[in-house]
Amino acid sequence: MPARATTIARMAPSPSPLTAADILRVDLGTVFSPAGEPDSGVAYPVHGFAVTHPEGLVLVDTGVGEPGTTFVRDWRPVARRIDTQLAAMGLAAADVRLVVNTHLHWDHCGQNAVFTQAPFVVQRREYETAREREGIIWEWFQVAGARFELVDGARELLPGIRVLPAFGHTVGHQVVVVETDRGPVVLGGDAADSVDGFEQEALALATVPEDAEAWRAALRELKALEPAAVLLCHDPAPWHPRAARGPAPARP
Numbered sequence: 246m247p248a249r250a251t252t253i254a255r256m257a258p259s260p261s262p263l264t265a266a267d268i269l270r271v272d273l274g275t276v277f278s279p280a281g282e283p284d285s286g287v288a289y290p291v292h293g294f295a296v297t298h299p300e301g302l303v304l305v306d307t308g309v310g311e312p313g314t315t316f317v318r319d320w321r322p323v324a325r326r327i328d329t330q331l332a333a334m335g336l337a338a339a340d341v342r343l344v345v346n347t348h349l350h351w352d353h354c355g356q357n358a359v360f361t362q363a364p365f366v367v368q369r370r371e372y373e374t375a376r377e378r379e380g381i382i383w384e385w386f387q388v389a390g391a392r393f394e395l396v397d398g399a400r401e402l403l404p405g406i407r408v409l410p411a412f413g414h415t416v417g418h419q420v421v422v423v424e425t426d427r428g429p430v431v432l433g434g435d436a437a438d439s440v441d442g443f444e445q446e447a448l449a450l451a452t453v454p455e456d457a458e459a460w461r462a463a464l465r466e467l468k469a470l471e472p473a474a475v476l477l478c479h480d481p482a483p484w485h486p487r488a489a490r491g492p493a494p495a496r497p
């Protein structure tokens with residue numbers, strides 16, 4: 246049985262060699278909510294994250310995938326090539342040692358094929374659901390050398406870097422927690438659509454929540470980690486705990 250979110254806070258991390266400066270946000274483009282949606286036409290940025298670990302470069306999510314699919318027709322992405330974006334930051338795609346996909350939606354695993362030298366770390370239940378339901382995305386993974394590292398629940402990947410289950414947006418959504426000199430930093434994928442959504446535990450993403458209760462529980466568990474910051478795929482702003490933001494404004 247996969248570890249539930251309630252195990253998150255009890256998992257003691259190994260000593261970490263990382264600082265907050267080892268986490269880099271990678272701009273992977275913009276998508277526009279399709280016609281017919283309540284937020285039709287609204288632009289959403291797409292980000293991945295690179296973590297420069299002494300044992301190798303770790304990448305979290307790979308952005309928007311190939312043209313010619315219904316996703317791309319509907320969401321009109323302005324996609325950026327991930328290898329080009331990494332190079333602009335002084336990082337080489339060939340140096341990526343691990344790719345973590347928070348989940349297997351088209352805007353999070355679309356450029357996995359660039360990194361066939363690295364295993365793709367995915368929750369097992371996410372992988373199995375994608376194999377059954379996500380025909381086009383599944384085809385993207387059928388590239389020579391593609392390897393999946395399937396995880397059941399929480400797992401340390403390298404000292405200071407672990408994945409934790411945060412189910413809800415999809416059946417096997419996971420987040421990455423990086424232990425830094427400033428405290429844990431959560432690379433949250435689509436655990437929330439925005440920092441406000443994370444704060445308010447609002448499940449506003451445009452996909453049908455697989456399990457709303459699990460989702461809310463996961464958000465509460467992530468807050469219980471007392472993270473220094475939470476960085477999300479579709480919001481360029483970081484979430485910080487209230488203590489770091491200063492006191493709430495006085496009520497009139």
Ligand SMILES: [Zn+2]
Pocket residue numbers: 350352353435478479
């Ligand atoms: Zn997304």
